[in-house]
Amino acid sequence: MNQTADVIVVGAGVVGCSVAYYLASSGAKVALVEREAIGSGASAHATGSLSILGAEFSPGASFELALAGYRQFIDLVPSLESETGANLLYQRRASLRLALDEDEVVLIKAMMEWQQQSARIRWIDGDEVRRIEPRLSPDIRGAANE
Structure with missing residues (x-):
């Protein structure tokens, strides 16, 4: 499986997901990489x-x-x-x-x-x-x- 991306965003917390969302919304092909589940790091423990x-x-x-x-x-x-x-x-x-x-x-x-x-x-x-x-x-x- 050969995949390419214009941008790789490392970390799928609030900030990483936001960056990936806005880049993708502007037409970029984005790969979002996270060690565990989306939002499982510091973002999962924030008050929101x-x-x-x-x-x-x-x-x-x-x-x-x-x-x-x-x-x-x-x-x-x-x-x-x-x-x-x-x-x-x-x-x-x-x-x-x-x-x-x-x-x-x-x-x-x-x-x-x-x-x-x-x-x-x-x-x-x-x-x-x-x-x-x-x-x-x-x-x-x-x-x-x-």
Whole structure:
């Protein structure tokens, strides 16, 4: 059996599968190689959540790239389900960036100032946080919510 490919993607986790998908969508003949089953490595142990409320973001290109990917994924889910026949079990849920003390309140509100220019994020108090998730600590001061 003699097979050729334009591109070989090593690793069939979330990133490898994404790269292979977009290359194939653009016309490339792609071979996806994985040691075990698709998604059996680190991707199988990830939470599977997408959020733009992370502490790792700062204003600029990093945040804008994350925001573009976040928005694109919402449109990608129905396409992938249609193309593959698989139920991706995608659920859109509220994201919370919790503040346990006054320092975290200040930090999160400062991040929100520039994030709100590009995304729908609002500050909610501790009572509203617990209405969303009643099992959270009564010590939570508030949260960024998107």
